[in-house]
Amino acid sequence: MKHIAESTVRRLSLYLRFLEEFEAHGHQTISSGELASQGGTTSAQVRKDLSFFGSFGKRGLGYSVNDLSSRLREILGLGRPWKVVIVGAGKIGAALAQYRGFRERGFRIVGIYDVDPQSIGLALDGVTVRDQRDMEADLASLHAEIALLSVPAEVAQPLTDRLVAAGIGAILNFASTPLHVPPHVTLRSVNMALELEILSYALVNRDA
């Protein structure tokens, strides 16, 4: 298939969220316009995004909420659960472990690792923090596909290398340093300080 822009995938994810809300409210169909107004985009954008994957709507009517949800879940790879490990059981790691949004979407935390003896052995949301030395062996037996990396910047790259060597498929990085991974591994970063700096820029350039 043609390459799909990240912005498109991000919006599909949002659409799915609205569809689930609509479903909960008992609605059967939804138009591209309704979907757009929720997500702060345009109806043309919605239709274009969907058109990359097929035609799911009925002209004159809109989209079946149920059908479109299933199709989106399928497209996004949410049809099956994903096994996730958390590397770093500090404050951020702990917050991630208990975050309900992950489980709701089929992301199951199957392991949490740290080096601090104080943390090892603690149960975070039902999962026991294990020694980072056990990480490779666990990954080999659990076959987790995704890692959440919430460790200090200094150790982020070495741990990334270990995860990659252990066969991880994707990493979500919360450390404030850019990481390097081989092309077959997918990497995304969430950098909160950077988000604040973008806000700072916007504040000083408000009327520019």
Added chain:
Amino acid sequence: MKHIAESTVRRLSLYLRFLEEFEAHGHQTISSGELASQGGTTSAQVRKDLSFFGSFGKRGLGYSVNDLSSRLREILGLGRPWKVVIVGAGKIGAALAQYRGFRERGFRIVGIYDVDPQSIGLALDGVTVRDQRDMEADLASLHAEIALLSVPAEVAQPLTDRLVAAGIGAILNFASTPLHVPPHVTLRSVNMALELEILSYALVNRDA
């Protein structure tokens, strides 16, 4: 000034980080190519980004690490401290409160608010959690410019409305729901479940 793309601002922020590392290593000058290789971009991109704001380099030599850092800090509005409040003292709010990256960049947490009597009164990294009912009065006296919103999705929009009414300038939203703000308020959202879904998409479409 001409409108600057968000992607450009984001990269400027990254450049500043590398410059600080270079500074710490005692380097005096840096070329666009060196700056680019750190951030996973190209030297042309670096030069284009900087060119929107002026010409800071010396041909044949590169950029003075010191000068360029100062100029970037100025451009990004980091020359002065920003007052930040955290709304929602749950796990994510607590993790944000203790996050060192904020303070290092001049973002000072001046208030934390919650509704849970169990949380109110707790000290998180030196700041006492206060009752959410005190929020408006505090904002009026503190003049905080930025709010970090880490509350359940259901109450995110009403709290946003209260922050806007109280004169907040920018909001960083961690709730997994899109928010609406008037145009004079800057809003950014960090949606961790959505980031995981983008990884999920990448995993199932790896070889597509």
Added chain:
DNA sequence: GTTACTTTGTGAAATCATTCACAAGCACCC
């Protein structure tokens, strides 16, 4: 001072993403 070498700054070209605009398809009503 001239030559060789390096790196910036920037128009122009290329690529990528969004918006427009409208034909085609479907439901509903009379």
Added chain:
DNA sequence: GGGTGCTTGTGAATGATTTCACAAAGTAAC
């Protein structure tokens, strides 16, 4: 069954961002 009113799907147009490519400007060596 034909008319009316919506809404989709999609080429074409526009707009935005990135990459290219090169003249201009600097350093350093002799």
